Amino acid sequence: MSQEIAICWFRQDLRISDNPALLAAAEHDQLLPIYVLDDDSADEVAMGGASRWWLHHSLQSLNSDLIGTLQFFRGDASVILRELCQRHNVTHVYWNRCYEPWRIDRDREIKTELLEQGIHAESFNASLLQEPWAITKTDGSPYKVFTPYYRRFMVQSHAAPKATPRFMPSLLEDSHSCSLSDLELLPSINWAEGFKPHWQPGEKWAHKRWRSFLDERLNNYQQGRDFPAKQSVSGLSPHLHFGEISPRQLLQDLQYVGGSDTDNDNREHFIRELAWREFSYYLLYHWPDLPGKNLRPEFDYFPWQHDETLLRQWQRGMTGYPLVDAGMRELWQTGFMHNRVRMITASFLVKNLRQDWRSGAAWFWDCLLDADLASNSASWQWVAGCGTDAAPYFRIFNPVTQSEKFDPGGDYIRQYVPELAALPNRYLHRPWEAPDDLLAQAGITLGKDYPHPMIDLAESRAAALDAFAAIKTVEPTVAVNQAAQKVSAL
DNA sequence: TTTTGAGTTGTTCGA
């Protein structure tokens, strides 16, 4: 009887536990585990620098869990799979689904081709609690607003985690594979050094971080999650993005969290954040234009400023607004930014500086370890006000008010903007108002050690409101026509 | 088909 040889194609599911593709592949006589770096072909979808650092280390960790037999490739996945199937007489190919529009199209073609060759090709859901097509309104069309989506989401039954394979079949290697370092995922400059003290990629560390969140931080999640200095958030986003831990696992573990009202509130709020992640994937699936196109077409006429100098000041954390700068520097140094600060820095870029949300999204995409096409695109559209379910245009964060409210002790600012550390709290959030002698005492000369505010908040806020008001009346027929085209395209 | 209630995370102003 002939041997059955299965490929397990790892993608954004870099884990052994609750991995349905691996579980299925492990049922066969021989297993060829592969990873294909496949984002080279199209520039607009290429992974960002920070993500590549994470991926390198996550692959290293997965490879060691597979006793060093993970086979690496670089290039066109369909070509590589075709050749592998021929070389090894592969009978089964398994993978877990990704939801980037270009991957959906590509994977569909690969599956068709494999099936035509008589090879069993099968994909699974490993990264979402609900498939995007599983939740619809009563009329069958997709939700645009989070809350009704969430209500529907919560009454769905969610699958339990899958078992971990008990035995691994004999593991195959391929002579045409390359080494992990051949993927050239690590940056050539020393930029990523700052990530190491904060992060450890890999399944083992994902579980460890999750455990510590359950034990130490979940009990203050609802209140603490808004305060960047409190570190009450889970910090799981990069682990989740690369599939080192599954949302099914998280949901199951949450069932065993204590039963007080506070426990229930904290749990509910955390599940709500998981649902936001799902909703982002949902929007990306149903609106594949999400990453690049305003979902509200009238925003195509928004007067963005397109000023490289302003953009660079924001990127470098040199805006003169301490909380904004703290956030941007946290991002650059650690590959992460606290959720509330993401909203504040994004609002500042889009509304106060009036820079196109896509330029902000591109910077986050390159700098975030958790850079995720669905979450990044959906969130930027939300902040900019051009998403389906978006913040109202008049909701413009005031970075000083937010700073005083959510970093009252100034710990977060002092950590990432150390040149201001000696200022008392009263002026830490607004150093330009500090008396000269106080500044001198703190060793600060504004414009030299720390920038003057790059823009007037009240003026820029008013200008943003004017701009938003304008696009509502500009060329209404064009906007209406575009909207009509969009509807017919659906 | 029409109607009704509701919409993640805010800010400012004036009493």
Place this chain on the structure above:
DNA sequence: GTCGAACAACTCAAA
């Protein structure tokens, strides 16, 4: 300092 209202309609979802 604290509180409620205004911001400005509009679209969505469901009855």
